[in-house]
Amino acid sequence: MPKRISTARGREFGEGMRAAITNAGLTAREAADVLSWQEAKVSDVVTGRGGVTRLEVALLLGACRTKADERDHLLELFPDRDSSGWWQLHGKCAPVRPRTALTHLAVAETLISWHTHAVPVLLRTVDYMREVLTASATVPADEVDERLCVLREMQELLGNGLDCTFYLHEVALDVQIGGPDVHIGQLQHLMFKANWKKVRVLIVPAAAGAHAGMAGPFTRLTFPKYEPLVWTATENSSLFVETKEAVDGYADVIRALDEVSLSEDESRDLIIRRCVRLQEGEGAVDES
Incomplete structure (x- = not known):
């Protein structure tokens, strides 16, 4: 159909x-x-x-x-209402509740997300996200708890049968967000999510060098009834890309990321090794 x-x-x-x-x-x-x-x-x-x-x-x-x-x-x-593509300007910072993103996540069939230097939003622990929000130069301190509640609401959508693939760069495993406990907790959470039936976590290794995803993070969504779209977010705006040519371009980026990424098992093993070494107090070291 x-x-x-x-x-x-x-x-x-x-x-x-x-x-x-x-x-x-x-x-x-x-x-x-x-x-x-x-x-x-x-x-x-x-x-x-x-x-x-x-x-x-x-x-x-x-x-x-x-x-x-x-x-x-x-x-x-x-x-x-019939215009394709939607650039939303939010003012000083993104809204507490990203209405359009939540609406589309709730009805999506598949999700493919890429992040260049941090853990993707939907895979973040509350402690990790709290550190990110607290470090923000634009998010008011009195909004942090409410934003965390929305984050949890977004993450609950992963349990609704949504088929997910997350690509993240190896550097995201090494950047210490918060203290050691927060860092270790985030890596453990990645391992936990990677074991979900419909969630794949794939690492782009630092050894890959230059790669197709260097332009920035994005999330591609497909739907049972609608054409796919791509969602990107900046400090104070959101872009929903809908034209076929542009969405196809992101599909090319995804294919290129898949070519240089570690396999699911290799990615999981890399996360485990990072976590174990942090727990042993040795910190992140060269994997070679």
């Missing part, structure tokens, strides 16, 4: 509109009655079909008594 033609903006708009009706305690028919519309009109507004106006969207949101910030977000999405 061919994948549905949709966009990240369009999916978030539609889900937000459906949630607005549900949160108001209404069915589509009841919402239509409130506005003296046909039920099909509500469906047209929710799906953003042609012929629907921004005013009609606003009327439905008003009838649902949608909170102002959510109302403004959906009205902002409406004109560009």
Whole structure:
């Protein structure tokens, strides 16, 4: 069956509109009655079909008594809901709850993630992540605990049958984030996750030298019903790449990373050796 033609903006708009009706305690028919519309009109507004106006969207949101910030977000999405690719500017720092990323992780079929110098976000321990957030120059201290809760929520999605492959550079095993206990705990957590049935952890060895992933971290998601997308995050923005050519380019990067990575068993053995040596108090040493 061919994948549905949709966009990240369009999916978030539609889900937000459906949630607005549900949160108001209404069915589509009841919402239509409130506005003296046909039920099909509500469906047209929710799906953003042609012929629907921004005013009609606003009327439905008003009838649902949608909170102002959510109302403004959906009205902002409406004109560009069919646009492919989405660069989200967050201001000083990323939002506490990355709504678009969470929404797509929840319905994804496969995930492939690469990180250049740190453990990928979905494989981080709470202690490791706390150290990363505390070291941030932009994240407010009073948001750290809430962000950690969101991190745990994101990680729980890995247990929903999501097929995951994580690529990380060998250097990520050696960078001490927090004290020795945090460092060892993170390596033990990697070993634990690497033993999950649908999780693969692959290490790009330092000996590989220059490689295809040097441009930066990214996460590629595929879906049962939609075309794949790539999600990248910076200090204060997120990019959701959707055009076929661009997504195919990332697929080429993944294939190149796979060629230079250690196997699953070799990667697991490398993590174990690092962990054992740290536990013995010798620290990271040359593996040659």
